[in-house]
Amino acid sequence: DTEVTQTPKHLVMGMTNKKSLKCEQHMGHRAMYWYKQKAKKPPELMFVYSYEKLSINESVPSRFSPECPNSSLLNLHLHALQPEDSALYLCASSQGRGSYEQYFGPGTRLTVT
């Protein structure tokens, strides 16, 4: 299995809702990432997990809360989001946190109303 899967594909939520995005990989990768991608822009790194521990947080607001329950799963918990948080959220994984190819999931398109 060489795919990264993400659920849901689309999510619409109000500013007072709490929701979670899920990501899964079964390639034995030990690094997993969350990116945010706005339309016609490059992906922006949000969080990096290495061996299930959060190693990088790119100054992301606390309304985004990542979680890595095990080596195959990565969650992103969302609470009290703003309309400007609407974007495509991409999960990726790689062999390690070093100079490796990142395999991206198809993304979750999030709309905050």
Next chain:
Amino acid sequence: GENVEQHPSTLSVQEGDSAVIKCTYSDSASNYFPWYKQELGKRPQLIIDIRSNVGEKKDQRIAVTLNKTAKHFSLHITETQPEDSAVYFCAASTTGSGTYKYIFGTGTRLKVLA
């Protein structure tokens, strides 16, 4: 902060012609340079990458060159085909003790005209 500049932002070529996309990075500690292709509505996918100890790498119609002194690297696509039409992103990655950066360029929308 560190950034990666990418040019051009759009590029149109005739089928069969070559396409060249250039990126310049600012962090001299960057040591890994991947190129991703993102088709409309799809995920980014790696097409080629190069590490800082190599000057050039080729894979069939695709090649990447790296000039560490000038801090720039380029993607070359020869014999372009309509299915090469997509957005291409370069990236520069820096890994060290306690450091990790993976910065994408601004993207190039390539259109291959049949």
